[in-house]
Amino acid sequence: MSTQDIPTRPTVCVFGGGGFVGHHLSALLARQGWRVLVPTRRRESVKALAVLPTVEVVEADIHDPAVLKQLLHGAAAAINLVGLLHETATGPVDTPRVRRGSFRYAHVELPRKIIQACFAAGVPRLLHMSALGADPISHSAYQRSKAAGEETMREAQKHLQVTIFRPSVIFGPGDRFLSLFSRLLRLSPVVPLAGGKARFQPVYVQDVAQAFASALLRPDSIGRTYNLCGPRIYTLAELLRLTARELGLRRWIIPLGHRTSYWFARIMELKPGRKLMTRDNLYAMLTDNVCGTPPDPVFACDTTLESVIGYLHEQDPRRAYTRHRAIAGR
Ligand SMILES: NC(=O)c1ccc[n+]([C@@H]2O[C@H](COP(=O)([O-])OP(=O)(O)OC[C@H]3O[C@@H](n4cnc5c(N)ncnc54)[C@H](OP(=O)(O)O)[C@@H]3O)[C@@H](O)[C@H]2O)c1
Numbered sequence: 001m002s003t004q005d006i007p008t009r010p011t012v013c014v015f016g017g018g019g020f021v022g023h024h025l026s027a028l029l030a031r032q033g034w035r036v037l038v039p040t041r042r043r044e045s046v047k048a049l050a051v052l053p054t055v056e057v058v059e060a061d062i063h064d065p066a067v068l069k070q071l072l073h074g075a076a077a078a079i080n081l082v083g084l085l086h087e088t089a090t091g092p093v094d095t096p097r098v099r100r101g102s103f104r105y106a107h108v109e110l111p112r113k114i115i116q117a118c119f120a121a122g123v124p125r126l127l128h129m130s131a132l133g134a135d136p137i138s139h140s141a142y143q144r145s146k147a148a149g150e151e152t153m154r155e156a157q158k159h160l161q162v163t164i165f166r167p168s169v170i171f172g173p174g175d176r177f178l179s180l181f182s183r184l185l186r187l188s189p190v191v192p193l194a195g196g197k198a199r200f201q202p203v204y205v206q207d208v209a210q211a212f213a214s215a216l217l218r219p220d221s222i223g224r225t226y227n228l229c230g231p232r233i234y235t236l237a238e239l240l241r242l243t244a245r246e247l248g249l250r251r252w253i254i255p256l257g258h259r260t261s262y263w264f265a266r267i268m269e270l271k272p273g274r275k276l277m278t279r280d281n282l283y284a285m286l287t288d289n290v291c292g293t294p295p296d297p298v299f300a301c302d303t304t305l306e307s308v309i310g311y312l313h314e315q316d317p318r319r320a321y322t323r324h325r326a327i328a329g330r
Contacts, residue, residue: 008033008035008054009032009033009034009035009076010034010035010074010075010076010077011034011035011036011037011074011075011076012029012034012035012036012037012075012076012077012078012079012216013037013039013071013072013075013077013078013079013123014026014029014036014037014038014078014079014081015039015062015078015079015080015081015082015110015114016080016081016082016083016129017036017037017038017039017040017046017049017079017081018038018040018042018045018046018049018057019081019083020170020172020174020175020176020205021081021129021170021205021208021209022038022081023046023048023049023174024172024173024174024205024206024208024209025079025081025208025209025212025213026038026049026052026055027049027052027055027209028206028209028210028213029213029216030052030053030054030055032213033054034054034216035054035056036052036054036055036056037056037058037071037075038055038056038057038058039058039059039060039062039071040057040058040059040060041059041061042059043057043058043059058071062082062110062113062114063100063105063109063110063113065113065116065117065120068113068114068116068117069117069120069121071117072117072118072120072121072123073121074121075121075123076123076124076125077123077124077125077126077127077216078114078117078118078123078125078126078127079126079127079128079129079212080110080111080114080126080127080128080129081129082106082107082110082129083106083107083129083131083146084101084103084106085142085176085275085281086275086278086280086281087101087102087103087141087142087280088101088102103141103142103144103145103146104145104148106145107142107145107146107148107149108145108148108149108152111128111149111152111153112152114126115152115153115156115160118156118160119159119160123160124160124161125160125161125216125222126153126156126160126161126162126163127162127163127164127165127212127215127216128149128150128153128162128163128164128165129165129167130146130147130149130150130153130164130165130166130225131143131146131166131167132166132167132168132201132227132228132229132289132290132291133146133166133284133287133289134146134147134149134150134166135147135287136148136151138283138284138287139283139286140280140281140283140284140286141280141283142280142281142284143283143284150164150166150225157223161219161222161223162222162223163215163221163222163223163224163225163226164224164225164226165208165211165212165215165225165226165228166225166226166227166228167203167208167227167228167229168200168201168202168203168227168228168229168230168289168290168291169200169202169203169289170202170203170204170205170208171202171203171204171205171305171308172204172205172206172308172311173205173311173314174205175205177202178239178243178309178312179312180276181239181240181243182243182247182312184276185240185243185244185247185249185251186247186249188251189250189251189252190251190252190254191240191251191252191253191254192254192256192264193236193237193240193253193254193255193256194256194260194261194264194265194277194282195236195256195261195281195282195285196235196236196237196240196253196255196256197235197236197237197255198235198236198285198286198288198289199233199234199235199236199288199289199290200233200234200235200236200239200288200289200290201229201230201232201233201234201289201290201291202230202232202234202239202305203228203229203230203301204230204301204303204305204308206303207228207230207299207300207301207302207303208228208301210299211226211228211299211301214299215299218298220298221298226296226298226299227291227296228291228296228299228301229290229291229301230301230302230303230304230305231301231302231303231304232304232305233290234305236285237253237255239305240253241253242305242306242309243309243312246309246310246312246313247312247313261282262279262282264277265277265278265279265281265282266279
């Protein structure tokens with residue numbers, strides 16, 4: 001079916017739509033005929049999405065309640081994917097006296113503002129991205145803030161139709177996780193690995209996107225929280241070895257003990273530029289990131305990592321353009 005044959009659906013506003021998951025989800029929603037509005041801080045970083053016929057990318061400060069309300073005007077649903085893995089202590093202090101670069105600002109204050117803007121703009125449906133492991137008593141500030149964000153969303157369920165998703169680590173074209181491994185493995189024949197015994201149940205990005213897109217059409221998902229996990233459990237060391245094998249690299253992987261991992265993460269925090277790892281990431285890995293119970297049958301996430309891992313050879317950002325152009329029929 002070409003995009004011309006699909007009936008046009010109403011608008012969905014995807015906050016964080018310019019990120020890794022956001023790219024896949026926005027493209028999927030566009031393919032299904034939704035009009036998709038993607039606010040971003042830097043339009044330049046999201047330009048690959050702009051080739052899709054029903055996707056509109058706008059530069060906006062989504063922390064401003066008036067801007068939020070304007071963005072949501074006339075939308076049928078909002079999706080919140082905004083999140084960060086490393087918080088920055090820098091950046092201006094905003095109301096209510098929370099730093100803009102903090103977990104609290106992105107994972108708690110922003111969801112609260114989105115809820116209020118949904119009320120104000122009359123948007124009934126709200127899908128929220130949390131994370132597996134979100135826990136109010138976690139040692140990790142990331143996981144605590146994700147838990148507080150979920151709580152804010154649950155309180156809004158009295159008035160809005162909310163669905164919450166909690167995925168394990170997500171893989172697929174454009175990911176940070178395995179792509180970071182690929183970069184590290186290419187750098188050196190010896191790779192020290194912190195937290196190598198931590199267990200994950202990685203889930204494919206297209207399965208995650210499909211879960212969000214399906215939830216928009218499923219009233220039975222309203223008021224529910226879904227854990228999203230792939231079909232297999234791996235330790236971090238196994239994932240690194242799998243990546244090395246796929247890339248044809250023979251590497252000496254040195255698992256670091258508890259204390260060495262801590263100091264390794266501490267040193268990585270001091271590295272200028274983009275953070276690779278922090279102590280908070282390490283704290284998050286103290287608890288297994290697995291679903292434990294059989295996967296929810298409502299949103300099956302059954303794509304194995306092994307069946308798609310070839311994407312690691314294709315990490316050219318221009319490929320997103322090619323994919324989106326194909327969807328747009330250009
Ligand atoms: N990737 C995973 O393995 C994984 C696993 C579990 C849960 N999650 C959650 O899934 C969501 C999406 O993850 P992702 O991997 O797609 O992340 P990503 O690629 O880093 O994208 C995050 C998005 O959030 C926006 N954002 C970040 N900080 C912001 C801020 N302070 N103000 C406004 N916008 C901000 C960015 O918008 P701009 O376009 O403006 O830069 C970006 O589009 C996050 O909530 C994350 O916690 C991810």
